[in-house]
Amino acid sequence: MQKNSKTFAVSSRVSALKRLARRKSPRAAIELFCSRLIKQTRQRVPPFDIDKYAHKMRARVVDDAASNVHGNLEKERGYYVIGVNPRFGLQRKRFTVCHEISHIFFEEASVAFYLRAKRLDRQTVTEEKLCDRGAAELLMPTETFVSFVKGRIPDLTLLKEISSVFDVSRTAAANRIVELATQPVAVVVWFKSESHAAVSLSPKQFSKTFPNLFTVAPPEVKACLSDKAPKSQEATWFGGGRERRLICESLPLISKTEGDYNPNVPVVLSLVRLADP
């Protein structure tokens, strides 16, 4: 093996990706590869066509009925095969395919830096998170998304609109609202806790500015679970030394479409924002 900077300067797939992109932050690196792919496929308006992405990356998408995960990536004679679990809804599958495409960026960086030969081609939790980030970028590119939500209140109407226009799950749309928001906004996902009694709900929170807002499910969330209808409530939060009014809108999710949750457990998503920002 030729001794050059590529052979010894890189110790992981994440650093290989950063080096290849010439970026200091891994997030900037993955976003660069995503925006290149979006440009190469000449896509400008949502919904973004994942078949065009796959084709450009020399990847074939197949249903993998034996799969017990969302998706997987295999290499076959210079081509990639993305196996997706057919049990999930179309919008969740679109996210999975884009997540696996993001792994291809790491794969190619790993080849470029001979990581396989050095047995440094292990995928990490960091890579998984970055691939979720990449999937969000491919389906809801920053620029397009930011101009779409500009001047809008981060409420359920906007959430549903993003989900249908960008053809993404409501969870993916909610996470992207938080990621790219310029104002305080949080998403709380409620699901029944396996370790508690059947009525206990556990929140999983993605937040911009807000701390953990709820430790127990408010009555509206429980009502939303049983009526299967959106509910809104006002809540109070002490932030920045003063009392702030919050609006919390809740919506039941369909597990098959969202795909991240146990299908036997009802899930509610709450979007929280300041009443008077």
Ligand SMILES: [Zn+2]
């Ligand atoms: Zn993955």
